[in-house]
Amino acid sequence: MITTTFRVTGMSCSHCEHAVTDEVAKIDGVTGIDVSAQTGLLAVDSDGAVSDEAVLRAVDEAGYSALRA
Numbered sequence: 001m002i003t004t005t006f007r008v009t010g011m012s013c014s015h016c017e018h019a020v021t022d023e024v025a026k027i028d029g030v031t032g033i034d035v036s037a038q039t040g041l042l043a044v045d046s047d048g049a050v051s052d053e054a055v056l057r058a059v060d061e062a063g064y065s066a067l068r069a
Contacts, residue, residue, distance in 0.1 A: 001031060002048045005069040008059055011037040016064065023058040041069060 008020060017035045024033050024044060032045030044055055052068055059066040 002046050003032075004044050004046070004050075004052065004055070006042040006044070006052075006055060006059070006066040007069045008035070008040055008042050008064050008066045010064045011035075011040060013037055016062075019062040020059055020064060023062040024055060027054050027058055042066065 011017065011020065014037065016037050020035050020042060021033050024030060024035075024042070027050055029047045029049040030044055031047060034043040035041070042055075042059070044050065056066050
């Protein structure tokens with residue numbers, strides 16, 4: 001398992017966390033997600049087949065911006 005961390009901007013509440021979680025969970029190969037509006041961090045567990053670009057695109061679909069931390 002590989003864990004990759006991203007810094008997400010614009011999140012302010014649990015609704016934001018759920019929106020990001022729901023979009024990232026749609027990516028094949030994602031095995032776990034930990035997101036915090038308080039810290040602005042998103043940790044994505046995967047089987048190794050998930051690209052950074054796929055995660056960044058999913059965060060964008062949720063309405064936020066992200067960079068790999």
